[in-house]
Amino acid sequence: MILMSQKYKVNFTVNGDQYERYVEAGETLASVLRVELGLTGTKVGCDRGDCGACTVIMNGKAVKSCIIPALKADGAEIQTIEGVADENGLHPIQQEFVELAAVQCGYCTPGLIMASKALLDENKNPTEEEVREAIGGNICRCTGYEKPVQAILKAAKKLNGECL
Amino acid sequence: MKQSNLREYFRPKTLDEALSILNSYEGEIKIIAGGTDMLADDHKEIEALLDIDQLGLNYIEKADGYIRIGSATTYTEILNSDEIYENFRAIWDSASVVADKSIRNIATIGGNLGSAVPSGDAIPPLYALDATLVIKTTTEEKKVKPEDFFTGPRKNILKKGEILKEIQIPYSDGAFGSDFEKIARNSVDLATANIAVFVKIDEDKKISDARIALGAVAPTVVRADKLEKAVIGTKAEEEKLEEIVKAVEDVISPISDVRSSADYRYKVSRVIAKRAIMKAYDRAIGK
Numbered sequence: 206m207i208l209m210s211q212k213y214k215v216n217f218t219v220n221g222d223q224y225e226r227y228v229e230a231g232e233t234l235a236s237v238l239r240v241e242l243g244l245t246g247t248k249v250g251c252d253r254g255d256c257g258a259c260t261v262i263m264n265g266k267a268v269k270s271c272i273i274p275a276l277k278a279d280g281a282e283i284q285t286i287e288g289v290a291d292e293n294g295l296h297p298i299q300q301e302f303v304e305l306a307a308v309q310c311g312y313c314t315p316g317l318i319m320a321s322k323a324l325l326d327e328n329k330n331p332t333e334e335e336v337r338e339a340i341g342g343n344i345c346r347c348t349g350y351e352k353p354v355q356a357i358l359k360a361a362k363k364l365n366g367e368c369l
Numbered sequence: 370m371k372q373s374n375l376r377e378y379f380r381p382k383t384l385d386e387a388l389s390i391l392n393s394y395e396g397e398i399k400i401i402a403g404g405t406d407m408l409a410d411d412h413k414e415i416e417a418l419l420d421i422d423q424l425g426l427n428y429i430e431k432a433d434g435y436i437r438i439g440s441a442t443t444y445t446e447i448l449n450s451d452e453i454y455e456n457f458r459a460i461w462d463s464a465s466v467v468a469d470k471s472i473r474n475i476a477t478i479g480g481n482l483g484s485a486v487p488s489g490d491a492i493p494p495l496y497a498l499d500a501t502l503v504i505k506t507t508t509e510e511k512k513v514k515p516e517d518f519f520t521g522p523r524k525n526i527l528k529k530g531e532i533l534k535e536i537q538i539p540y541s542d543g544a545f546g547s548d549f550e551k552i553a554r555n556s557v558d559l560a561t562a563n564i565a566v567f568v569k570i571d572e573d574k575k576i577s578d579a580r581i582a583l584g585a586v587a588p589t590v591v592r593a594d595k596l597e598k599a600v601i602g603t604k605a606e607e608e609k610l611e612e613i614v615k616a617v618e619d620v621i622s623p624i625s626d627v628r629s630s631a632d633y634r635y636k637v638s639r640v641i642a643k644r645a646i647m648k649a650y651d652r653a654i655g656k
Contacts, residue, residue: 211377230418231372232371236371255409255557257469266445267474272405273404273408273475276378277422341470342468342471342472342557
């Protein structure tokens, strides 16, 4: 006998759009975003909360979506990398990542951008230490963190209206 | 990661409802708050999860003579509390080094106690600060000390039908200070060894009371009672401490694992003991 697991209804907002889906009890938020909604900008690396590639913003805070049960996201407001740019173009963090070439293979980039966006959303003027802390759970295996840190600090200045 | 055998997910709105689900569910059911520890692996034996994040158990409230921290309070919420920073610094310090920020946003202090890993950073401060844990069942509220709560690696006394509701920590009077120190391979790793120290000083600035607890160096967190006695009457002078801290070796029984050798854990336990006693003392004298 095959035991079918029960499906649960989950409602959440992703990048401003309301979604309703039926998911299995053991499903993760990362998997629902990628498979059910097709938002594959959120990456899954380790699938156990270590690498940070799957970082999204949930109710204003950076979280690792591979260790969030999908059903815990019921009622939540979620932002993924797909929702960061708007009709005016790239977000300043994205622009600075491009500008400073803070990207190599790119797999960690969406997670780095979501973690740093959550920081800049609540702290407009972070110190370098605060930036490093905010991306402390995001692992880059290509090159390192110097350029991302510089890009995030530059983006903060831009968001504050400082001329660069 | 996906919990491949999970069949049911409960997310009740009240504590009573949560307790009644626990009591009536017949299969393997596990309580989660943040769920960050649970979802790091696929727990094939677990059939149902009871998510307690909607029960209103995330609070930090002053009561008469003590502070109440709800078990589902996140580390980020602890870090945002001036009350904790000023009066229970070892807890604040430990919250600041648990995993990384995106995990601290969702992981909870109660979850760390539920998981009961010997290296849990939230645990030694509760011994050092004389915390009491409140466990709720349908019929009663039980109070236990951390010493009686943890029974081994990943083991505690919680039985089915019981939920860890809150942590109560007494305020201290007079001059006091506390500190938490951690040794880890990198900033987001589990502790190789950790320690929390609480000291009180008298008018002569001598230590009059001390509570010291070490983690990741025994099957559960352990109190270093001999060391506690040995520091009383001192002013945490570094030269004196070099000798005194050897007393930690009597209570620890570290293992060798992927993070460190037992030998290194013996040595580093002395180092962090000295460091934490000096820092707690400096805080007590207002330095």
